Amino acid sequence: MNAPISEDDLHAFADGQLDSARLVQVEAWLASHPERRAEVDQWRAQTASLHQTFDRVLDEPIPTRLLPPARPARWLDGRKAAAVAWLVVGGVAGFFLRGQSAGDPAALTASNSLPRQAAVAHAVFVPEVRHPVEVGADQEAHLVAWLSKRLGAELKPPKLDDAGYRLIGGRLLPGDKRAVAQFMYEDAARKRLTLYVRPDAPKATETGFRYTSEDGIDVFYWIDGAFGYALSGNTGREDMLRLATLVHRQNEK
Amino acid sequence: MSSQAAIVAEIPRLRRYARALTGRSDTADDLVQDTLERALVKWRLWQQGRALRPWLFSIMHNLHVDGQRREGRLDFRDDDDLPVQVQRAAQDDARELRDIERALGLLPLEQREILLLVGLEELSYADVARVLKLPQGTVMSRLSRGRKRFRALLLGATIPQLRVVKK
Numbered sequence: 001m002n003a004p005i006s007e008d009d010l011h012a013f014a015d016g017q018l019d020s021a022r023l024v025q026v027e028a029w030l031a032s033h034p035e036r037r038a039e040v041d042q043w044r045a046q047t048a049s050l051h052q053t054f055d056r057v058l059d060e061p062i063p064t065r066l067l068p069p070a071r072p073a074r075w076l077d078g079r080k081a082a083a084v085a086w087l088v089v090g091g092v093a094g095f096f097l098r099g100q101s102a103g104d105p106a107a108l109t110a111s112n113s114l115p116r117q118a119a120v121a122h123a124v125f126v127p128e129v130r131h132p133v134e135v136g137a138d139q140e141a142h143l144v145a146w147l148s149k150r151l152g153a154e155l156k157p158p159k160l161d162d163a164g165y166r167l168i169g170g171r172l173l174p175g176d177k178r179a180v181a182q183f184m185y186e187d188a189a190r191k192r193l194t195l196y197v198r199p200d201a202p203k204a205t206e207t208g209f210r211y212t213s214e215d216g217i218d219v220f221y222w223i224d225g226a227f228g229y230a231l232s233g234n235t236g237r238e239d240m241l242r243l244a245t246l247v248h249r250q251n252e253k
Numbered sequence: 254m255s256s257q258a259a260i261v262a263e264i265p266r267l268r269r270y271a272r273a274l275t276g277r278s279d280t281a282d283d284l285v286q287d288t289l290e291r292a293l294v295k296w297r298l299w300q301q302g303r304a305l306r307p308w309l310f311s312i313m314h315n316l317h318v319d320g321q322r323r324e325g326r327l328d329f330r331d332d333d334d335l336p337v338q339v340q341r342a343a344q345d346d347a348r349e350l351r352d353i354e355r356a357l358g359l360l361p362l363e364q365r366e367i368l369l370l371v372g373l374e375e376l377s378y379a380d381v382a383r384v385l386k387l388p389q390g391t392v393m394s395r396l397s398r399g400r401k402r403f404r405a406l407l408l409g410a411t412i413p414q415l416r417v418v419k420k
Binding site: 011017042054058 | 261264265266268269272273282285286289353354357368369371372373375377378393396397400403404407
């Protein structure tokens with residue numbers, strides 16, 4: 001019934017990589033094979049000796065040449081300084097979907113304030129218990145019509161139900177020049193995300209994803225068509241990237 | 254955690270692995286620096302949803318192998334042809350640590366990497382296979398041989414070698 005115990009099972013046992021069912025079987029088998037048990041113990045002792053020898057490196061101070069300096073573009077000897085700014089390091093986490101427009105200073109200036117504004121709006125409304133949104137998702141048709149009219153272009157809240165987040169609703173906010181929209185989402189654990197949509201993005205400057213952390217709020221932002229988007233939340237960088245990808249994909253349709 | 258913090262947080266792990274892999278702290282930090290730099294250049298290729306740590310280890314692996322190849326130091330001899338040096342088992346701790354570093358250095362690179370990624374870095378076998386771009390079966394057989402050899406090196410015992418002797 002049970003598969004015979006293999007050499008691989010013994011290593012996986014020593015390395016703690018067996019599932020609990022197999023673990024029990026291997027343990028029982030080892031009880032009647034003391035010479036193999038001794039070998040497994042030796043492997044574990046090897047691993048322990050590696051930790052004993054090298055774990056001290058973890059506590060050593062990191063040499064400054066390996067650390068990002070206060071002026072981020074000079075990280076790593078400035079060898080890549082022209083091409084690589086910290087924004088791009090952010091790109092290690094949040095990659096650009098398309099070519100970057102780093103050469104366009106107007107686009108950068110315009111989008112720089114986008115994550116900041118989005119994070120502030122996020123911080124203001126996410127803790128709201130009674131009035132997190134102006135118009136609830138139960139009146140979605142009205143919400144879409146209203147925000148589209150005020151922002152001057154058709155605007156639909158993306159669906160994030162597949163990712164476990166349901167739309168609570170949306171609200172209108174004052175932006176730099178004109179109105180902006182905020183949609184709010186919530187998961188089963190009541191964690192909230194906001195999507196900030198600004199209609200005054202400079203034309204023809206589509207960008208890929210950019211990532212920043214604003215006072216501890218993760219913000220992924222990008223420009224697509226006439227809108228600048230910023231997704232804010234605290235659900236972890238990778239989770240946020242996945243959600244931002246979902247939003248972006250739906251806007252493309 | 255910001256992405257900056259996420260990457261900086263990996264540096265101690267990268268340094269530990271590089272130190273164990275190369276056996277020298279200055280060489281190790283050069284390797285870490287090259288790895289971080291390459292990560293910056295290659296981040297577009299980083300696949301969404303892939304964990305950061307194994308991706309960084311795979312970059313480091315490629316750089317290290319390239320460097321060894323450039324210096325003509327990659328050992329292509331078959332495992333069984335490699336000598337197992339006899340060493341005295343040490344009594345005091347300091348000696349023992351040095352012996353571990355020395356025994357590790359005497360392991361063929363392909364076994365040393367796997368022993369370290371599995372034992373020291375505690376990566377899953379599947380992640381190790383991805384980092385090294387090897388089938389998991391190959392990872393397991395090298396792990397098994399590496400552990401046998403490492404033990405033999407530490408004990409200072411010789412592995413019996415079978416030879417066909419022509420008369």
